[in-house]
Amino acid sequence: MRKTLNRPVDLARLAGISPQQVRNYLDAGVLPPATRSATGYRQLDDRHRKALLAYRALAEGHGWNAAGDIMRAIHAGDAAQALAMIDAGHADLHRQREALKLTADALETVVDTEPPARAAMQIGELAAHLGVRTSTLRVWEDAELLTPQRDPATGYRTYGPRETRDARIILMLRQGMHGLPQIRPILDDLRRSGSRDALRAAIAQRHAELARRAESMLTAAALLHSYLHAESPAG
Numbered sequence: 674m675r676k677t678l679n680r681p682v683d684l685a686r687l688a689g690i691s692p693q694q695v696r697n698y699l700d701a702g703v704l705p706p707a708t709r710s711a712t713g714y715r716q717l718d719d720r721h722r723k724a725l726l727a728y729r730a731l732a733e734g735h736g737w738n739a740a741g742d743i744m745r746a747i748h749a750g751d752a753a754q755a756l757a758m759i760d761a762g763h764a765d766l767h768r769q770r771e772a773l774k775l776t777a778d779a780l781e782t783v784v785d786t787e788p789p790a791r792a793a794m795q796i797g798e799l800a801a802h803l804g805v806r807t808s809t810l811r812v813w814e815d816a817e818l819l820t821p822q823r824d825p826a827t828g829y830r831t832y833g834p835r836e837t838r839d840a841r842i843i844l845m846l847r848q849g850m851h852g853l854p855q856i857r858p859i860l861d862d863l864r865r866s867g868s869r870d871a872l873r874a875a876i877a878q879r880h881a882e883l884a885r886r887a888e889s890m891l892t893a894a895a896l897l898h899s900y901l902h903a904e905s906p907a908g
Contacts, residue, residue, distance in 0.1 A: 688726070727900045818839070
């Protein structure tokens with residue numbers, strides 16, 4: 674027999690969220706439909722508790738949007754689609770791990786390599802060299818990550834070998850999912866001391882984040898399995 678929790682507030686207390694969030698989850702279809710009591714209150718049971726725990730765990734590993742899509746697919750009777758989305762999340766995590774390894778190796782090479790002597794580039798030339806938009810370089814400049822020189826005759830931005838190297842490092846860190854505020858101290862340390870410690874620490878932190886996401890996915894899989902095999906409403 675299914676254990677009745679009665680109201681959204683009861684489930685909210687168990688999960689440490691607000692009753693309104695529970696109602697929102699019910700309305701959004703990430704929890705199974707609830708029956709109503711004679712007085713009109715929604716009646717929740719252990720399946721709702723398991724669905725809620727599975728949904729929030731999925732969000733930790735796959736993100737809120739993907740978690741919602743997975744739960745709605747299950748409640749629509751399309752478990753195959755839900756499992757396909759979970760597989761896609763694991764595949765994306767694997768791609769990020771592989772990309773991070775390539776980024777780490779490339780960064781070590783860039784830092785070790787003395788910038789080649791070349792004529793300073795203007796912003797359009799550097800953008801084309803990196804494969805980014807000129808607006809991206811301006812954003813990096815606004816964030817004080819890049820400090821281009823100015824041509825005294827034209828006032829145009831110019832990027833010498835050091836600025837070009839820094840731009841390559843920024844691009845690689847961005848591809849490794851590092852935010853602009855995280856990148857600035859890494860570059861500051863590299864410029865000040867030539868040390869790669871901050872760079873390596875940033876890569877290690879990103880590895881740890883991916884490991885936490887993988888663990889969250891594992892937890893979510895266990896909770897989702899428990900929910901899928903919970904007693905059916907007719908039980």
